[in-house]
Amino acid sequence: MTGFKKFLMRGNLVELAVAVVIGATFSGLVQALVKDLITPLIAAVTGGNEPDFSDYVFTVNGAKFMYGDFVNQLLSFLIIASVVYWLVVLPMSRVVAYFDRNKESTEKKCPECLSDIPVAARRCAFCTAVLEDSGATAAS
Incomplete structure (x- = not known):
């Protein structure tokens, strides 16, 4: 039971639950916007x-095709997707790019395995290749 409690109280799970609740509420709000205004x-x-x-x-030949509800749902999807892109994805990609810019000054690529390693490293932690000061690989 203790393990289950720890699992439930993990930060990622709680954040995910909050995101699902907010997402469901936001979806209802957008559907009402589409149905009642747009x-x-x-x-x-x-x-x-x-x-x-x-x-x-x-x-067509007695079969009813109800395309109107599909149009409502399509409009809701497009609005939700655009809001998520403009308010979540775009700002987060800018933040990640900002922090990656500073990361380049502290890390370099291993010439053998292309892993990110500290600039001052003399040996790659991933492939154990010996690194020279110029960045070339010596025989290990």
């Missing part, structure tokens, strides 16, 4: 009488 706006611009796309349907 689709009526599109219907008003295109001259449609129906303010909600979920009722749009076409029939």
